Amino acid sequence: MPEREADALLRARGVSRSFGGLKAVDDVSVDVHRGSVHSVIGTNGAGKSTLINVLCGEIQASEGTVELLGQDVTRWSQPRRARAGLGRSYQRNTIYAPFTVLENCRLSAQAALQRPWDWLAAAERCEASVAAARHALERAGLTTQAHLVAGTLSHGQKRQLEIAMCLSTMPRVLVLDEPLAGMGPEESERMLALLEGLKREHGILLVEHDMDAVFRVSDQITVMVNGRVIASGTPEAIRANEEVQVAYLGEAFAD
Numbered sequence: 001m002p003e004r005e006a007d008a009l010l011r012a013r014g015v016s017r018s019f020g021g022l023k024a025v026d027d028v029s030v031d032v033h034r035g036s037v038h039s040v041i042g043t044n045g046a047g048k049s050t051l052i053n054v055l056c057g058e059i060q061a062s063e064g065t066v067e068l069l070g071q072d073v074t075r076w077s078q079p080r081r082a083r084a085g086l087g088r089s090y091q092r093n094t095i096y097a098p099f100t101v102l103e104n105c106r107l108s109a110q111a112a113l114q115r116p117w118d119w120l121a122a123a124e125r126c127e128a129s130v131a132a133a134r135h136a137l138e139r140a141g142l143t144t145q146a147h148l149v150a151g152t153l154s155h156g157q158k159r160q161l162e163i164a165m166c167l168s169t170m171p172r173v174l175v176l177d178e179p180l181a182g183m184g185p186e187e188s189e190r191m192l193a194l195l196e197g198l199k200r201e202h203g204i205l206l207v208e209h210d211m212d213a214v215f216r217v218s219d220q221i222t223v224m225v226n227g228r229v230i231a232s233g234t235p236e237a238i239r240a241n242e243e244v245q246v247a248y249l250g251e252a253f254a255d
Contacts (some may be wrong), residue, residue, distance in 0.1 A: 002086070006031055006130035007033065007034075008031040008032060008067070008203075009017030009032055009033060009034055009069060009085075009127050009173045009202075009203040010030075010031070010032040010055065010066075010068055010070070010086070010173045010175075010203060010205065010228075011028050011030075011032075011066070011067040011068075011158050012028060012029055012031075012051075012054075012064065012065070012066050012067075013064055013065050013067075014027050014028075014029060014060050014063060014064035014065070015027070015028045015029070015051065015054055015055075015063070015064035015065070015066065016052050016061065016062050016063040016064055017060075017061055017062050018061065018062045023227055024047050024050040024053060024227050025050050025051050025227050026047075026226075026228045027063075027064070027228065027229075028047075028051055028064075028222075028224070028227075028228070028229050029064075029229070030051075030055075030205070030222055030232070031220075032173055032203040032204070032205045033203050033238065034172070034200060034201070034202065034203045035200060035221075036203060036204070036219035036220065037195060037198055037199050037204045037206050037217050037218050037219050038203070038204070038205050038206070038218070038219065038220040038221075038222065039205075039206040039207070039208060039214045039217075039220070039221045039222070040052070040205065040207050040221075040222045040224060041200075041205070041207075041208070041209075041211070041214055041221060041222070041223055041224070041248065042223060042224035042225055042248060043225070043248060044076055045226075045227070046224040046225055046226065046227070047224050047227035047228075048157065048207050048224055049091075049177070049207070050227075051224070052088070052175050052177060052205065052207060053248075054066065054102065055071075055077070055086075055205070056078055056079050056081060056082075056086060056088050056175055057076055057079075057080070057081040057086075058073065058078045059075070060074075061074060061255050068081060068084055068085060068086055068173065069084065069085055070102060070174060071084070077107070077222060081113075082167075082169060082171075082193040085170075085171050085172035085173060086171055086172075086173050086175065087164050087166035087167065087169055087173065087174050087175070088166065088174075088175040088176075088177070089162040089163055089165075089174075089175070089176050089177060089179060090162070090177050091177045091178045091253075092182060093158050093159075094162060094165075095151075095158055095161055095162060095165070096148045096150060097149070097150050097151030098149065098150075098151060099144050099149070099150055100146065100147055100149055100150065101142055101146050101147070101148050101149075101150050101153070101161055102130075102133055102134070102137065102146040102147065103162075104150050104161060104164075104165055105132075105133035105136050105137055105161075105164050105165055105168040106126075106129050106130055106132075106133040106168070107136050107165075108133070108136075108165040108166070108168040108169055109128075109129040109130075109132035109133045109136070109168040109169060110126060110129040111169065126154060129168075132169075132170065133168050134146070134247050135167075135168075136164045136165070136166075136167035136168035137164050139197070139198070139251065140160045140161070140162060140163050140164035140167060140194060141168055141190065141194060142157065142161060142164055145157060149178075152249055154187070155182055155183065156183050156184075156186075156187030156188075156190060156191065157186065158185075159180075159181075159183070159191065160180050160190070160191070160194065162179075163176070163179065163194065163198075165179040167198075170205065171202065172202060173202060173203045173204075173205065174202050174203070174204045174205070175204075175207075176195075176203045176204060176205070176206050176207070176208075177207050178209060179191055179195075179206070179207055179208070180208055180210050180213055181209070186209070188213060189255045192213055192216060192217055196217065200223055206218065213237065214235075215235045219234070219235075220232065220233065221233065221234070221235055221238045223238060223241075223244050223247070223248060225247050225248065228249060230243055230244065231243060231244045232238050
């Protein structure tokens with residue numbers, strides 16, 4: 001096995017998922033490495049969301065295997081994969097709007113740092129959870145917002161908070177589902193800078209519709225059409241791929 005392939009933090013091989021007679025994901029393979037962003041792109045209905053649901057354990061693969069940090073996790077549940085080092089954000093905000101920014105992160109950290117033997121202790125006094133939450137907020141650029149009620153944040157800050165909540169569980173791999181959706185230029189710049197910083201210590205799988213952002217931040221890009229991969233490679237190779245231009249990118253991204 002080639003060295004680069006062997007050191008993948010998250011690895012899928014021949015993954016398929018069928019719903020009745022429909023094959024939503026058909027024989028897809030992807031690798032996510034530390035220090036890189038691997039983007040998955042495609043039109044609506046291409047199978048991207050189903051793929052990441054399979055990778056994260058929210059639905060089971062019909063065929064193929066998924067490995068996380070060298071372990072076969074194909075039949076593991078979503079919570080077990082999360083505890084093993086897989087963090088995920090969703091298309092829609094999943095924050096606890098009435099709670100403070102810090103409390104949102106502490107709750108996420110607490111789920112990863114469960115202490116069943118200490119059930120009489122007040123959760124908010126768990127030093128490890130609070131420390132993990134504050135560190136995650138610092139990395140996500142939200143330290144000064146820690147005391148604010150999460151529901152009062154701007155849209156971009158809420159997306160940052162979702163990533164901070166992922167980070168508070170101390171993942172090795174981040175699966176981010178359209179983190180730039182609905183953002184203006186300034187908020188998008190902040191998010192892209194955040195992703196560039198995070199990839200130094202993580203592997204990132206990114207699903208995103210903003211093609212300018214994808215080509216700017218990605219190290220590898222996989223293109224899906226009708227559940228199948230039609231191309232996978234560097235941004236330069238994808239930009240130059242005629243099949244990708246016809247199926248998805250259009251002339252705007254042609255050389």
